[in-house]
Amino acid sequence: MSQVRPHSSISSPHVCIDQFFCSSSSTHFTVWKKSLLFNGKGFTVFDSMGHLVFRVDNYASNVKSEVVLMDNEGQILLTLRRKRWSLRRRWEAFRGDPVESERPTFGLTKSLGFPDKIIANVFVDGSREIKQCYYRMEGSLCKLSCTIFSASGDIIAQMKRKEAKSDIMLGNDVLSLVIEAGVDHAFVMGLLIMFDQIS
Template sequence: MAVVGEEYCDAEERVLTVRKTSHFSPGDGFAAYDHRTGGLAFRADTYGRGHGGGAASAGELALLGPTGEALVTVRRRRPSLHQRWEGFLGARVDGQKPLFSARRSSILGGAAAGAVVELLAPLSTSFSCAHAAAELRVDGSFPRRCCRLVVPNAESGAGEAVVAEIRRKVDEGARVVMGRDVFVLRVSAGFDAAFAMGIVLVLDQIAGDAGEDFPMAKIW
């Protein structure tokens, strides 16, 4: 299922270690490292200094590849009771139509209530596979680093598939569960890892710093 590009759809499950690199504002600093190679796979940066402000360029977030190329740009759509965010392919330009839209599942459920992701732009032919759907769902709690991205099975009309999952990072050598600033993103075989990271940026914006912090914990 290619959304950003076929090159981000691995034949095997892809595991990324994601580290939050800034604590001044949610979402304005992330680095994701490939578990197999240890190399940088993605990073995130803001456009402009007016994070969350009213200007079109302020508060935009860019998901970048390892060499700095813009893969996805996300920005908040205003006004929006559900905290609706839009994602654009590459570096957004005026008049460009969004690739996807994401919003909090409910205005009553708080930041940990999950999210709904709607795909808007035409996708590649691989999108007609069994996992294809116009709408995806995020179940669980991103602030607790325990959630998953679910796609309904469009062909059978029943069942669903988990295409990406976020869990807390465990240092097996030290037997320590890391704090929530370091977590694991598992992307299923054939699913777009760049798109999954774009959803992570949106979830971080929706959740902010909601919920309690989770320090490192020893596994006994």
């Protein structure tokens, strides 16, 4: 399995991948629903300075049940897989490039009975019990928005369509993402990619 990054000094309960991906203040990202590859699908994520932070380049592949989140250098941070034989839509996240027997770091399951919006529960450390749900996601396809809540109901990340400085709305493939202080950016990106898949 590939190594991630060295730890930083930030301590937070919302670290699932590595403390390196946390910030002591809220962080703004621009999410472009495009791949860096020609005519490819995926995500390209930039920070407020325009620097590449994360990318997903393999949406164009024929493997629809697996997606890989990479850092700006192409290092695999998370392998996201759709769980086989699941009655409800469930995706699981594994650190790096996992071996077959490895347990997922976290998973996401779509809740049923919400036709106009998507609600998903997030289970950390491979837990499959609903009572151990640590996070909740809510979003709307028509509004192109998504919010991640902690177990206490606090908003830890929010994504919506990005507006230009002149208050002109950009295209549907350009989104604004705000992640609160102390929250693992790679963890949030993994959730958003899985959320996009079950959409």
